[in-house]
Amino acid sequence: MFSVLPLRAIAFQCLFLLLAIAVEAAVLHEGLKLPYRKSVEYAASINLLSTAIGWLIFFSIEPLVPTNLRFQLINCIFFDQWSSGIAAWIIFAGFVTFFISFLVKLSGLDLLKLLLQDKEEKRSEQEIQADKSKRYQNTIRARKNAREGPSRANAVLIANALSYTAILLVLFIRIIVPADIRL
Structure with missing residues (x-):
């Protein structure tokens, strides 16, 4: 028996991940005042974690879905074959x-902060002393930003909303553009 590899679904998942990482990295950079590199690393890590957990949830719930709805759902996700009966379920699932x-x-970002904080504590005492003045400046800046800017949860919510908006825009463009032009 042969298996079907949904290359189109894999390609779109990669596109959506790259798009979400780019959008969310920019928001995390501005919202959390992170350096560019660290904001890209955080955005990539939390998006990969979210995608992996999302697919695990999908594949664990999929056997519980009624058979007729299951076939429509699989055709929609993996083979791009839409039916009118599945549209409401897709919107709800979205x-x-x-x-x-x-x-x-948000949990992944907290976990990353915790893991990276442990790594930072293992540094030598000389490196820590060299960074004390820099940390003091960052603490003052963080307190000022806490009064003025969004919290971590707000920054992640805004980043998530903007990345979902960008992905929806790509999906709408894909629906609007005829299939013969896309190829």
Whole structure:
């Protein structure tokens, strides 16, 4: 028996990941005042985590879905064959996915901060002393930004909303542009 590899779904997942990482990195850079490189690393990490957990949830829930809806869902996701009966379920799933991915990304960002803080504590005492003045400046800047700017949860929520908006825009353009032009 042979298996079908959904190359189109894989390609679009990669495109959506790259788009989400780019958008969210810019928002994290501005919202959390992170350096460019660190904001890209954080955005990539939390998006990969969110995608992996999302697919695990999908494949664990998929067997519980009624058979007729399951075939429509699989045709929609993997083979780009839409039916009118699945549209309401897709919209509902989109809203649920948005909030679950927000919670996963916020938890992932907290986990990254915790893991990187442990790594920072292992540095030598000389490196820590050299960074004290820099940290003091960052602390003052962070307190000022906390009063003026968004919190971490707000920054992640805004980043998630903007990345979902960009992905929806790509999907709408894909629907609007005829298939013979896309090829």
